Amino acid sequence: MNDMASCCDKNSDKEDVSRDDVQSFYSKAAVTAQESLCCPTQYDSSELSHIPKEVLEISYGCGSPIGKAAPQEGQTVLDLGSGGGIDCFIAAKYVGKTGHVYGIDMTEEMLNVARQNADQVVKNLGYNNIEFKQGFLENIPIEDMSVDLVTSNCVINLSTKKGDIFKEIHRILKNEGRFLIADIISEVEVPEEMRNNKELWGECISGALTLQEFLNYARDNQFKGLHIQKDYLWKEVGGIKFYSYTIEGYKFSSRENPCDSNSVFATYAGPFDTVIFQGTKFQLGVTVEIDRNTAIMMSSHSYSGQFIITDPKIEKPTESNSETSCCS
Numbered sequence: 666m667n668d669m670a671s672c673c674d675k676n677s678d679k680e681d682v683s684r685d686d687v688q689s690f691y692s693k694a695a696v697t698a699q700e701s702l703c704c705p706t707q708y709d710s711s712e713l714s715h716i717p718k719e720v721l722e723i724s725y726g727c728g729s730p731i732g733k734a735a736p737q738e739g740q741t742v743l744d745l746g747s748g749g750g751i752d753c754f755i756a757a758k759y760v761g762k763t764g765h766v767y768g769i770d771m772t773e774e775m776l777n778v779a780r781q782n783a784d785q786v787v788k789n790l791g792y793n794n795i796e797f798k799q800g801f802l803e804n805i806p807i808e809d810m811s812v813d814l815v816t817s818n819c820v821i822n823l824s825t826k827k828g829d830i831f832k833e834i835h836r837i838l839k840n841e842g843r844f845l846i847a848d849i850i851s852e853v854e855v856p857e858e859m860r861n862n863k864e865l866w867g868e869c870i871s872g873a874l875t876l877q878e879f880l881n882y883a884r885d886n887q888f889k890g891l892h893i894q895k896d897y898l899w900k901e902v903g904g905i906k907f908y909s910y911t912i913e914g915y916k917f918s919s920r921e922n923p924c925d926s927n928s929v930f931a932t933y934a935g936p937f938d939t940v941i942f943q944g945t946k947f948q949l950g951v952t953v954e955i956d957r958n959t960a961i962m963m964s965s966h967s968y969s970g971q972f973i974i975t976d977p978k979i980e981k982p983t984e985s986n987s988e989t990s991c992c993s
C-alpha cells in the first residue's frame with residue numbers, strides 16, 4: 666500500500682495511540698534515562714564538548730542530523746522534538762552568535778532539562794543564541810518562512826498526524842531552505858496490532874513509516890531534491906526490520922522569471938567517471954548547464970566537493986545586480 670491516501674488515513678483516522686500517551690512516555694524518559702530508547706547514535710565527540718552530561722544521558726535520537734547538515738554561521742535552525750536539547754546545543758555552535766536555534770517540544774519535563782542545561786552551554790560557548798519553545802510539531806509556534814534548516818532526530822515516527830508536520834515544516838522554511846530528518850523507517854508497513862501498542866509506539870517502533878510513505882509525505886508537501894541515506898539496522902521487532910535513515914529535502918519557490926533558472930553550470934569533480942544527479946548524467950570534468958535549484962542542492966554539505974558550480978552572475982557582478990540580466 667504505497668499511495669498517499671492510504672498512508673494519511675492510517676495516521677489521522679486511527680488514534681489508538683494518542684499524543685498524550687507519547688507525552689506521558691517522554692515525561693518519564695526525561696527524568697530517568699531509558700535504555701530501550703538509546704539508539705547507537707554516533708556523534709563526533711568534538712560536537713559534544715560544550716554539552717553537559719545530563720543532556721547526553723537522555724539523548725534519544727537515531728542519527729546526527731546537525732553534523733550532516735552542517736548549518737552555516739548566521740543561519741536559523743529549528744529542531745523538532747528537541748528533547749533534552751542535544752541537537753540544539755550542537756547547532757548553536759555551528760551557527761555562531763549571529764545565528765539562532767529553536768528547539769520545539771511538547772513535553773514540559775524535557776524542556777526543563779533543556780532549559781536548565783542551556784545556561785551551562787551558553788557559558789561554554791560565550792554567547793546565547795538558543796531558545797526552547799513548548800509546542801506541538803503539528804502546529805509549530807514559529808512564523809512563516811523564518812527558518813533556514815529544520816532538523817529532527819527520531820521524532821516524526823511518534824506523531825499520529827505526520828502529514829501536518831510536513832505541512833508545517835514547509836510553512837516555516839524560507840525559500841531554498843531545507844529539512845534534514847533522522848528517523849526510524851520500517852522495511853514494510855507496520856501491522857495494525859503493532860501500531861496499537863503504546864509502549865512500542867513510544868519506543869519509536871510502531872509509528873515508523875516505510876521509506877515510500879515518508880517520501881510520499883515529503884513530495885505531497887512540495888519538497889524537492891530528496892536525498893536519502895540508510896544509516897543502520899536499529900531493531901527487528903515481530904519479524905520486521907527497522908532502520909535508521911537520514912533524509913534531506915528542499916523547499917523551492919516556483920520561479921516567476923523563467924530566464925533565472927538556466928544560468929548556472931556544474932562540473933563533476935569525481936571520484937567516479939559518471940554519476941546521475943536528479944536524473945541528469947554528469948561525466949568527470951564535463952561542464953553541464955543546470956538550474957539554480959539543482960545548484961543549491963549540489964552546494965550542500967551532502968555533496969561537498971563533488972561538483973564545481975560556476976555562476977555567470979557572480980563572475981560578472983555588474984550584470985548580477987539586475988534581476989533580468991541573465992536574459993540579456
Ligand SMILES: C[S@@+](CC[C@H](N)C(=O)[O-])C[C@H]1O[C@@H](n2cnc3c(N)ncnc32)[C@H](O)[C@@H]1O
Nearest residue numbers: 691724725726746747748770771772801802818
Ligand atoms: C525520541 S525523543 C527524541 C529527543 C531528541 N530529538 C533527541 O535526539 O534526544 C522524542 C521527543 O519528541 C517529543 N515529541 C514527540 N511527539 C511530539 C509532538 N507531536 N509535538 C511536540 N513534541 C513531540 C517528545 O516529547 C520527546 O522529547
